[in-house]
Amino acid sequence: MITIKPHHFLDVIKLYGKGIEKFVPDKKYKHNFYSVANELMNNHEIKIQLTSGKDDICGPCIYINEDGICTDSIDHIPGVNSKDEWNKTLDHRIMSYTKVVEKDQLTAFEYCKILYLEKEHIFDVWKEESDSSKQIRYDTFCIGAKKYLGML
Template identity: 50%
Template sequence: MNSILIKPHHFIDIIKLYGSGIDRFVPDEKMGHDFYKVANEIIDNPSVDLKLTIDGDDICKPCKKYHEQCIDPLTHIQGYTSKDVYNKTLDKRIIKLYNLNDEYYTAKQLCSIIQNNKEYIFEVWDEEDNEVTQKRYELFLQGAHKFLDNI
């Protein structure tokens, strides 16, 4: 993999899960997406180039729920019924709040940018319960610390 096309919220999720103690990601047989493959590549190669997108990325494309866009319904976030619409909202917020553009970032650079402005996580996941976002925040910081210290 020369570079990875990735939604910014997927990157944050990878680092968050790494912070929760997952060191090797395994395939999701049910959904068929490549979260595990991309996550392992990022964890193993912190200098891998990432190209940000709000559309389908290298994780989504092989998923059973992806047909030019995510067709997975959403029921737990008030005001949203489509995971595709909600995820695009999250990714647009991340790009704006962290002042990201469409250039390439290494995984290490992107992790540092987000870590340096960690409080924005609460604005990105504004619709979620504060306890859920607090947990995401703490696990992301643990993951970022572990990820950046391993380099």
């Protein structure tokens, strides 16, 4: 089973939509994005459990403290400096529109299908970002989800 934040799952599918099919280690942050993403790509029936806290991707990241809080900062969202705060905002928005809550368990395929059916909400979830950023996120997620779900 993989414990994953909803926005991390969306990021994996979005990058798959950009053409990445084999993920490689991140030497800067030292997180497990690559291994979790590769596992999701190789096993669509793997069980996932959703969280808005520390997940299997960010667990080993250099910015995760002993309490599981991300200490990294951001500056691209007015009024938000904490990456942890921003990530939790995104994850709660995603869970709200999909009606899938923390600790729910389902297969990666099932979750991708739920996200795809509610894909228009991407514009609401990332409402603070530019229209062009949201459109790219939407387009690449849709391509990735269609590939993942066998619709392409």
